[in-house]
Amino acid sequence: MTSNIIETTNLTKTYGDFTAVDSISFSVKKGEIFGFLGPNGAGKTTTIKILTTLLMPTKGSAHINNHDIKKKRDSVRQSIGVVFQEPALDIELTGRENLDYHARMYGIERSIRKERIDEVLALVDLTDKKDVFVKKYSGGMKRRLEIARGLMHSPKVLFLDEPTLGLDAQTRRAIWEYVKKMNKDKHTTIFLTTHYMDEADFLCDRIAIIDHGKILVTDTTSNLKTTVGNDIITVSTSEDIKFKSYLNDVAWIKQIDSHENHLTLGVEKGDEKIPALIELAQQKSIQVKSISVHKPNLDDAFLHYTGRSMRDEISNNNTQQNFHHGR
Amino acid sequence: MIQNEMQAIYVMWLRQMKRFIRFKSRLIAMLVQPLLFLFIFGSGFGGVRFPGLEDISFIHFFAPGIITMAILFSSMFTGISVLWDKQFGFLQEVLVAPISRFSIVIGRTLGGATIALIQGFIILIISVLLGTPISSVSGLILAIIFMILIAISAVGFGLILASKMNDFQSFPLIMNLVIMPLLFLSSAFFPVVENPTLKTIAFLDPLFYMVDGLRGSLVGAANINPPLYNLVIVFCICIVMIALGSYSFNRSEI
Structure with a gap:
């Protein structure tokens, strides 16, 4: 058919009146890392559950590795590996046993089973913990074991649902490295969901921003950031309001927003504009306390497409999320 | 494909067995209740003779009922543990x-049935040590077939429950409102033939055919229906339960 390994057309899932996934269409190319970025409850996990044959779509169609997810469910299952948001391990078995059972269920020959187990355990640095019961593992170790397991049968596509949710910074880094490594070494296509901007930014070749079950935009990570356009200058002065009134007349400033104790300015080539701003302030006897330029990040892009900041969403959801993962 | x-099936079975062997507290917890029944009721009612069954001691009558109960609870729990x-x-x-x-x-069914049968056999051996006679070798073989069918039916029933329930909160309710009454009316603890109303109700109780069948084959006395007649009915119950169980399991979404 095409070089797309995942293709969906108008995929929809409704629960009664509630539409969890609203007619989404996208495609993922072979070998890329594709990310679904969106706040909690945007429909990311539901989409993964449909694509991994755990849920039937209400409407629309999807193909993975050219297999229809509605009709060729076993072929789809053979082509994919999945790391779920909640751990899906048997905690009363050891790490090695979990992998061994997985290998058997995926029909990996006895002769290569042990070798494959050792190989993936080494990849995620769990070799010396293989005979420890999974209930004694830390959150990060469990997640690494799951990633190892997802790789055992050399899937064409690996699905990662919020792979670093609730993990510490160091473990997140390590997991990002594993994900990059297997994408590069094994040419595994990776489909991941996340609500972390930095994660999407670091890992993904292309991103779909999803909110309220709809895809708002799909593009490469760098394109998404530059569509927001300008560099952003953050400036803090002794008299922000007065300074702003002078800046309103400056032609090369495209956009000014005042905040509690600073101003943000949308400009082109931000680095070169800093001297001009400082000079202007000095002419008007206004003291500049601090000034900085940053490239627009995915948060700016998210704000641009959804009209609200991802960070607001996350802080709104935080209480609920902590409760959920505290179990 | 077949090999996969x-x-x-082997993985599912092996997993159940490993968990069972590693957590001996579960085995003990599962055995405590039937053993308590067997020992306390057995000694308390030891001298009691039921009307019409004067030549059979209480423990002979009681043992098949307790074996059924042990297998039933253990297998049902396996089914529900899908939760x-x-x-x-x-x-x-x-x-x-x-x-x-x-x-x-x-x-899963084979795993659960294996565990339940191990428990059933432990109770069986203890009952024999307490003086329950075994009618014959063929009777014992038939009794084992009954035990297997009871185990598989109960796993199936557990699977049906698991697909209807979302947590363990309602489990004690079902045990007390459904399973215990069915068990009481099944002639597991006392004969139901003397009371016509009870007898009619018992004939509608699937557990009755299990208990009566096991009693008829194992002890060879005090049964109402011929064991083979019971076997046919229990076999049908087993097929229905496992069919409904796998149907419910297939339908359940995550």
Whole structure:
């Protein structure tokens, strides 16, 4: 058919009146890392559950590795590996046993089973913990074991649902490295969901921003950031309001927003504009306390497409999320 | 493909066995109740003779009922423990694997049935030590067949419950409102023939045919129906339960 390994057309899932996934269409190319970025409850996990044959779509169609997810469910299952948001391990078995059972269920020959187990355990640095019961593992170790397991049968596509949710910074880094490594070494296509901007930014070749079950935009990570356009200058002065009134007349400033104790300015080539701003302030006897330029990040892009900041969403959801993962 | 399915059934079975062997407290917890019944009721009612069954001691009558109870509770629990897998997420791992739902159900049923039979045999051996006679070798073989069928039916029933329930909160309710009354009316603890109303109700109770069949084959006395007649009915119950169980399991979404 095409070089797309995942293709969906108008995929929809409704629960009664509630539409969890609203007619989404996208495609993922072979070998890329594709990310679904969106706040909690945007429909990311539901989409993964449909694509991994755990849920039937209400409407629309999807193909993975050219297999229809509605009709060729076993072929789809053979082509994919999945790391779920909640751990899906048997905690009363050891790490090695979990992998061994997985290998058997995926029909990996006895002769290569042990070798494959050792190989993936080494990849995620769990070799010396293989005979420890999974209930004694830390959150990060469990997640690494799951990633190892997802790789055992050399899937064409690996699905990662919020792979670093609730993990510490160091473990997140390590997991990002594993994900990059297997994408590069094994040419595994990776489909991941996340609500972390930095994660999407670091890992993904292309991103779909999803909110309220709809895809708002799909593009490469760098394109998404530059569509927001300008560099952003953050400036803090002794008299922000007065300074702003002078800046309103400056032609090369495209956009000014005042905040509690600073101003943000949308400009082109931000680095070169800093001297001009400082000079202007000095002419008007206004003291500049601090000034900085940053490239627009995915948060700016998210704000641009959804009209609200991802960070607001996350802080709104935080209480609920902590409760959920505290179990 | 067939080989994969066999592996899947084996994995499901092996997993149950490993968990069973590693957590001896569960084995003990599961055995305590039937053993308490056997010892306390057995000694308390030791001298009691039921009307019409004067030549049979209480423990002879009682043992098949307790064996049925032990197998029933243990297998039902295995069926319901799918809920654990749902809560701990392991079920998702199994459901995205390229194996049929049917193999998952078969593997789980065999695992649960094996565990229940081990427990059933422990009770059986203790009952024999307490003086329960075994009618004949063929009777014992028939009794084992009954025990297997009881175990499989109960796993199936547990699977049906698990697909209807979302947590363990309602489990004690079902035990007390459904299972215990059925067990009381099944002639597991006392004969139901003397009271016509009880007898009519008992004939509608699927557990009655299990208890009566096991009693008829194992002890060879005090049974109402001929064991083979019971066997046919229990076999049908078993088929229905396992069919409904796998149907419910197939239909349940995560």
